[in-house]
Amino acid sequence: xxxxxxxxxPGKPALSNNGCMIPYSRQCIDDDDIAAVVSILKSDxxxxxxxxxxxxxxxxxxxxxxxxxxxxxxxxxLHAAYSVAGIGHGDEVITSxxxxxxxxxxxxxxGARPVFVDVEPDTANINTELIDSAVTSRxxxxxxxxxxxxxxxxxxxxxIARSRKLMVIEDACHAMGARYxxxxxxxxxxxDMTIFSFHPVKHITxxxxxxxxxxxNELYKKLRQFxxxxxxxxxxxTPPDGAWYYEMRFPGYNYRMTDFQAALGTSQLNKLDAFVExxxxxxxxxxxxxxxxxxFDLPPERAYAFSSYHLYPLRLRxxxxxxxxxxxxxxxxxxxxVQVHYIPVYVQPYYKELGYRKGTCPSAEDxxxxxxxxxxxxxxxxxxxEHVIDRLGEVFEAL
Numbered sequence: 001x002x003x004x005x006x007x008x009x010p011g012k013p014a015l016s017n018n019g020c021m022i023p024y025s026r027q028c029i030d031d032d033d034i035a036a037v038v039s040i041l042k043s044d045x046x047x048x049x050x051x052x053x054x055x056x057x058x059x060x061x062x063x064x065x066x067x068x069x070x071x072x073x074x075x076x077x078l079h080a081a082y083s084v085a086g087i088g089h090g091d092e093v094i095t096s097x098x099x100x101x102x103x104x105x106x107x108x109x110x111g112a113r114p115v116f117v118d119v120e121p122d123t124a125n126i127n128t129e130l131i132d133s134a135v136t137s138r139x140x141x142x143x144x145x146x147x148x149x150x151x152x153x154x155x156x157x158x159x160i161a162r163s164r165k166l167m168v169i170e171d172a173c174h175a176m177g178a179r180y181x182x183x184x185x186x187x188x189x190x191x192d193m194t195i196f197s198f199h200p201v202k203h204i205t206x207x208x209x210x211x212x213x214x215x216x217n218e219l220y221k222k223l224r225q226f227x228x229x230x231x232x233x234x235x236x237x238t239p240p241d242g243a244w245y246y247e248m249r250f251p252g253y254n255y256r257m258t259d260f261q262a263a264l265g266t267s268q269l270n271k272l273d274a275f276v277e278x279x280x281x282x283x284x285x286x287x288x289x290x291x292x293x294x295x296f297d298l299p300p301e302r303a304y305a306f307s308s309y310h311l312y313p314l315r316l317r318x319x320x321x322x323x324x325x326x327x328x329x330x331x332x333x334x335x336x337x338v339q340v341h342y343i344p345v346y347v348q349p350y351y352k353e354l355g356y357r358k359g360t361c362p363s364a365e366d367x368x369x370x371x372x373x374x375x376x377x378x379x380x381x382x383x384x385x386e387h388v389i390d391r392l393g394e395v396f397e398a399l
Contacts, residue, residue, distance in 0.1 A: 023337035047259055055265045091112040096147070124371075146175035177203050188215050204268035340371055341371065
């Protein structure tokens with residue numbers, strides 16, 4: 001399978017066989033991106049200007065959602081979404097333990113309690129068969145995580161949520177450019193809101209940044225207020241004193257994205273399809289090279305899913321699983337910047353202090369014990385990819 005022209009995409013780092021490590025992921029920035037940022041730096045607005053509105057419009061149009069609201073980070077976007085959804089003290093939020101801690105932490109920010117539901121052993125997405133039994137009278141929200149860019153089964157989750165009168169927020173920080181049943185993730189067909197992240201290892205970057213997409217006008221208006229201290233100039237409760245007048249309706253936050261970040265985001269968004277195509281091509285080459293090997297299992301792709309391959313997670317088998325630390329160290333020594341995604345959230349010390357216990361989600365813990373993410377990002381050249389394949393072969397043959 002072709003993985004594309006080595007010169008097709010920018011940002012290629014030095015190869016590990018030239019003395020530098022190939023990271024598990026990295027940003028891809030070219031001259032167009034730099035020019036977009038410079039144009040804003042030379043303009044009248046560095047923040048709260050027209051570039052933010054333009055980026056939001058482009059995001060909504062790409063995903064097919066009515067509205068997009070950008071934030072200073074994916075974490076800020078999660079916090080905002082939970083808050084405007086009305087989640088608060090005493091409420092419960094069902095989510096996956098195989099995620100970055102921000103997904104669960106955002107529930108703590110608003111005073112809610114995360115409830116962790118075990119994952120599918122191969123996709124590491126939330127196991128939809130287990131959600132219903134986790135719902136209590138305090139449950140208000142389900143937050144599926146599209147792990148590694150592979151969508152969770154949103155139709156099943158939506159059916160459960162509708163029957164239980166619960167809201168759904170998709171944590172799609174791994175899944176920009178992915179599709180569920182042919183529809184772009186972010187369209188919010190089966191959810192109230194969808195979260196994206198624009199960290200440098202994600203599909204597109206604004207340095208730091210995030211977004212919430214929704215089709216609900218009331219949520220949209222609240223999200224815009226939340227990121228700007230809870231302030232609005234619309235539908236004031238008292239007659240305005242003048243054109244300068246504004247009102248603070250609730251204590252929001254300064255979670256604004258700058259205009260130069262938004263300009264970078266718009267430039268990056270124009271390349272998203274090419275980035276995803278390259279990621280899928282690299283994943284296809286890995287599939288061809290590793291299929292049928294006795295050492296590890298490969299990431300699956302369900303019939304309903306079009307993965308955008310944020311990660312390429314291997315699941316170690318047998319003795320290799322028992323030697324995960326050694327495997328990880330040997331791969332790093334050979335110049336592969338492998339990583340592990342993730343330690344189950346509830347085994348973190350802070351969550352232990354809250355009363356969460358190991359053994360809560362056996363499949364999640366088993367996935368953690370076996371998972372290693374290998375390099376995959378759009379600016380990898382064919383020789384980079386073959387280098388990864390060769391080094392993995394050497395390490396597992398040696399073991």
